Amino acid sequence: MALSTQPYKGARDFYPEDKRVQDYMFGVLRSVVKKYGYLEYDAPILEPLDLYRAKTGDEIVNEQVYSFVDRGDREVAIRPEMTPTVSRMVAAKRQELAYPLRWFSIPNLWRYERPQRGRLREHWQLNVDLFGEPTLAAEHEMLLILDDILKSFGAKPEMYEIRLNSRLFMNFLLSDYFGLGEVQVVTLSKLIDRMHKIPHSEFVAEVDTLCTPSQRDAQLPDKILSVLSVGDIDALPPEIGTHGSLIAIRHLIALLNQAGILNVRFDISLMRGFDYYSGVVFEVFDNDPENNRSMFGGGRYDGLVGLFGVEPVPTIGFGMGDVTLRNFLEAHNLLPRLGSEIDALVILVGDVYAQAQKLIADFREMGLNVAVDATDRKIGSKIKAADKTGVRYVIFVGQEELDTEQYGLKDLKSGQEEKHSSARLVSIIKDYRK
């Protein structure tokens, strides 16, 4: 039986035209984060499963992680996220490294999920992390970078919105202000995370269900629903609106406004899934009504490096997935048309392979990316194949051309064909590339 030609379910083959788009996207990501002084790192795609048991969250570890036992009886996982890995690497050199430490990576990550729009089993994710900056400058920088990345792709402010919340505030709100018990806090947190994905009536019913009879008697469900429906930070009841954790949020919004970033607001329903977040959390939403969802996010997670038995370090970071980003860029028509990376295809006419080598080497020396068709097919088939690849120019080299040092250059777009010296050919082709 013939082998299947399909890639593994939920993962993508990147044919050159797809890889080209990925390269373009990653190129923009790299150039923006490098402007902010971030350095790229990488790590093995396999990690001990224990690394995720600690803080990634039960649902992911039990239901979504690709894990297995290796030939040496170790429980290993294909990384579902990069944050535990980067924390491990910082912990390993906790004393040697200089802070503030700015690192980024674009790893591929795996999760066993039902493939759907924006979610695949394998995706790439820009991870940007800043270690050793305890002040709000860290939060501010993360948001500047996120905004800068989107603008560098050509996005306009009306296409997206930055939303902020604080885990400290939510802890205060749920435990102290609402007076919920530990289990109730977890239940309500998960419920808030789904708040805008389920019908409002279902949300109301579940809030009611999680409360005890005496809490219900005290009208707690109404209080919860009322606070969670507040859209504006300044509309919160004063006894919670003045909580210290919100000073940070207000200050951040002011700093961003100062830089001309106005599409930013407080969002009380913003929870983020990971257990390790400890302070400000943020997400970027797509404003497209067809795709009004959270695209990227992150937050402060000061406790993670300390899990490796070293002194903790204040940390903040965010992730940006390639599938989501590409969907956003396509939906808003922001992906440029990228031409072939091959500058020209040399078609050999007659038995001139050995003789043409010097010329071909010269083209490459002069900076052209040149492919050669030395097959013995008819010239017509060769031109047809060239056209299929998207290459713009074909150069014909036969005995006469080698003797006269004048080579045929065919522009596959215009159909024009002219004879030129090799230097002139190179200059024409380079001009087009610019």
Place this chain on the structure above:
Amino acid sequence: MALSTQPYKGARDFYPEDKRVQDYMFGVLRSVVKKYGYLEYDAPILEPLDLYRAKTGDEIVNEQVYSFVDRGDREVAIRPEMTPTVSRMVAAKRQELAYPLRWFSIPNLWRYERPQRGRLREHWQLNVDLFGEPTLAAEHEMLLILDDILKSFGAKPEMYEIRLNSRLFMNFLLSDYFGLGEVQVVTLSKLIDRMHKIPHSEFVAEVDTLCTPSQRDAQLPDKILSVLSVGDIDALPPEIGTHGSLIAIRHLIALLNQAGILNVRFDISLMRGFDYYSGVVFEVFDNDPENNRSMFGGGRYDGLVGLFGVEPVPTIGFGMGDVTLRNFLEAHNLLPRLGSEIDALVILVGDVYAQAQKLIADFREMGLNVAVDATDRKIGSKIKAADKTGVRYVIFVGQEELDTEQYGLKDLKSGQEEKHSSARLVSIIKDYRK
């Protein structure tokens, strides 16, 4: 108990200084293969295990592949090599693609091996493949690229040697000329592969062992040992030296010599491990007496795409591993010193965070990679941390600097400190970067 900070056994963490070296190496690889018209592709790191059962070779599949059963009961493998994947991708679009098709990739590959010099469980490997070129032009191009890559890293011809053989020739030699049976051919092939890694006496004994009594009576062991000891293609006995498959080898050597590549020779002991090779095979050896081993290799494998139930396509390719390449470059002192990618660190003096934002944004706008230290540590600690990162310049920004628009620039290498306008600062820093 604290979590371990070590990476998975036999795999590497790439801290920014290591990632920088990898980026440099991969940058050279990419630029060379693109000159020859190759386009980059990529694919999921997980593949069905069946993909390797077909042709990768039993030892690898049974002893070295990372395989497991996924949550959907599929037998999957973490790819141990890229050739089956690229063959699958070509087969999937067999009719749509234009030939000759030139593709490359730099995937990470996994094998469960005892980690040792030059061999790790995870490594990256440049894979260069040419589909649809049945003539010797394909072999020639592979060898030109291999040679060009090494020269582009600054390698001299005396540092390495290109060796060639032909599977067709070896099939003829072992089956027809020696008259060995099928099992004997496999045994002798594996033995030849180990020929230069085991003591000669052991090799002689094993050749003797694999022969039957009647073959021994006919002096076959002596004949085998005598032929296998031939170093020069022209010193082969005429009844085998004139075999058709050797015309290709002679022609290739002549073409390479014409291009000034003289460090190339026929090597009868060159087998290559994979079962799928079907024609010319080649390897590049390190001439360093400390590390006189095969570094990279490849060959023609015309039958692989056909395994997917489509029309076969003539194919040739090679692989070049990053661990081996880095060892070679280090041993021959060919790795350049790479400076920090951060151009300058801005140290804020006093409470000027909000006020300094415009200036910092301007630096980035003008093309500098600028990190900021906004922590409230003493200036001395900040400079010490900057020095540790390897950054060359520190820019001091306090209230006075903002008022006068003259900023302190400290050159951490010379220790000199001067005040300049922001435009002048940027120009000094850019000059250094060149």
